[in-house]
Amino acid sequence: MEIPSIDLKDYEYTLPEDRIAKFPLEKRDSSQLLEYRKGSIQHHHFFDLPSLLDSDSLLVYNNTKVIPARLIFQRQTGARIEVFLLQPIAPSRVMSEIMTSKKPVTWETLVGNLKKWKEDETLQGIITIDNQEVILTARLVNKELMQVEFSWNDSEIAFVDLVEACGETPLPPYLNRKAEETDKSRYQTVYSEKEGAVAAPTAGLHFTDEVFADLRTKGIQEAALTLHVSAGTFQPIKVQAVEEHPMHSEQMEIKWETIEKLLNHSGKIVAVGTTSVRTLESMIWYGVQLIEHQGNRFEIEKLAPYVSRTSLPTRREVLEAIKNEMERSGTDTLFGTTSIFIFPGYKFQLVDGLITNFHQPGSTLVLLIAALVGEDWKKIYQEALDSNYRFLSYGDSSLLWI
Numbered sequence: 001m002e003i004p005s006i007d008l009k010d011y012e013y014t015l016p017e018d019r020i021a022k023f024p025l026e027k028r029d030s031s032q033l034l035e036y037r038k039g040s041i042q043h044h045h046f047f048d049l050p051s052l053l054d055s056d057s058l059l060v061y062n063n064t065k066v067i068p069a070r071l072i073f074q075r076q077t078g079a080r081i082e083v084f085l086l087q088p089i090a091p092s093r094v095m096s097e098i099m100t101s102k103k104p105v106t107w108e109t110l111v112g113n114l115k116k117w118k119e120d121e122t123l124q125g126i127i128t129i130d131n132q133e134v135i136l137t138a139r140l141v142n143k144e145l146m147q148v149e150f151s152w153n154d155s156e157i158a159f160v161d162l163v164e165a166c167g168e169t170p171l172p173p174y175l176n177r178k179a180e181e182t183d184k185s186r187y188q189t190v191y192s193e194k195e196g197a198v199a200a201p202t203a204g205l206h207f208t209d210e211v212f213a214d215l216r217t218k219g220i221q222e223a224a225l226t227l228h229v230s231a232g233t234f235q236p237i238k239v240q241a242v243e244e245h246p247m248h249s250e251q252m253e254i255k256w257e258t259i260e261k262l263l264n265h266s267g268k269i270v271a272v273g274t275t276s277v278r279t280l281e282s283m284i285w286y287g288v289q290l291i292e293h294q295g296n297r298f299e300i301e302k303l304a305p306y307v308s309r310t311s312l313p314t315r316r317e318v319l320e321a322i323k324n325e326m327e328r329s330g331t332d333t334l335f336g337t338t339s340i341f342i343f344p345g346y347k348f349q350l351v352d353g354l355i356t357n358f359h360q361p362g363s364t365l366v367l368l369i370a371a372l373v374g375e376d377w378k379k380i381y382q383e384a385l386d387s388n389y390r391f392l393s394y395g396d397s398s399l400l401w402i
Helices: 046-052 095-099 159-166 202-206 209-218 256-264 274-291 315-329 364-373 376-386
Strands: 032-037 040-045 058-062 064-066 070-074 080-090 105-112 122-129 132-142 147-152 194-197 221-227 250-255 269-272 333-338 353-357 397-401
Touching (some): 032 046, 032 376, 040 046, 040 376, 046 209, 058 256, 070 122, 070 159, 095 159, 122 159, 132 159, 147 159, 202 353, 209 221, 221 256, 221 274, 250 256, 250 274, 256 274, 256 333, 269 274, 274 315, 353 364, 364 376, 364 397, 376 397
Parallel strands (some): 032 397, 058 269, 064 194, 269 353
Antiparallel strands (some): 032 040, 080 105, 105 147, 122 132, 132 147, 221 250, 250 333, 353 397
8 A cells, every 4th residue: 555645635524513413312222324335325313323233243443441641630729730640651552451450640631730740749639538538648649640649548449439539530531621521431332341541432422231232143253352542533633744644653452363253253353433343443454564574562553554565465464463472471351552643545344334533624533434434424424514413522423344
């Protein structure tokens, strides 16, 4: 694959403010669902999804769990300091390890009112957990890099418990409102499991237990993977050469059983959300890397797919290579990071269909949609606008077929 010339203006559209869904619908699966297949568009509701998928389909979803990543502290002077968790630094960079840590942890953060916080100065807050008061201390260890160390006075408490007890839900900036109590559950998928995301994989917000029951009754299979969504998902593209846009590295976790399901599956693979797509496609390039003897570190760079190659191994060969590497290393879980950037010109290797919301104009996510359906992305988005669909994180859904 070669990097094509992309003019970002070709991926803009006008999104009226009143089309941005500021709040979720009362019932998750009552959202509208636009289906695109071979140039044709049909309108449904999300609870119709099981009837739109073949019985031999495999649905792959991202089971990351949004953490209340916005922590508020107050200096003795009264100044309010907001600390937004971005990614862990120490004692581990692995999200699952840092969240369960019962010892001090250090994070890369964004700090609101940073000028009021002196380097090495500590701030404290009192948190009540199970009727016990715990003192959480935040120390600014590096002001320039906004690195903050958190410690607490109870060795029986894990960091995740502290965050869950005192943090605020990190709603997307375009919602332009404060998080409410209901957002703690609604800005979370019903299958969320592994804490670490600072933004929800919003395509999954429409699923309900009833939809899953209907999918299972039809025989549709499911597979889970994890990509901890970073704040970079909201970062606008500001460069003229689109490929120079910085893509934040995000942590992935894939279980052996998911690899096996993908390896043994002959029907269509439908990804729930762009995060699932990016994880699945990153797996492909990791397998290619193994086959080409380019090392076994699962770290997919932004433009890794666009390296010129005369040919590519098959989907099966790639998955077999990953399976063999996991057997060799004696692990049942594949940990890695990805910065993969999918834009028009990309050839999908593992995905046949995508369930996704409607995204911001000129964003990396619109570029991914355009890579999937070509110029018809404009037709799809115009149809959604004309049909009063709700847009962005709490908005309506689409089912797009390659």
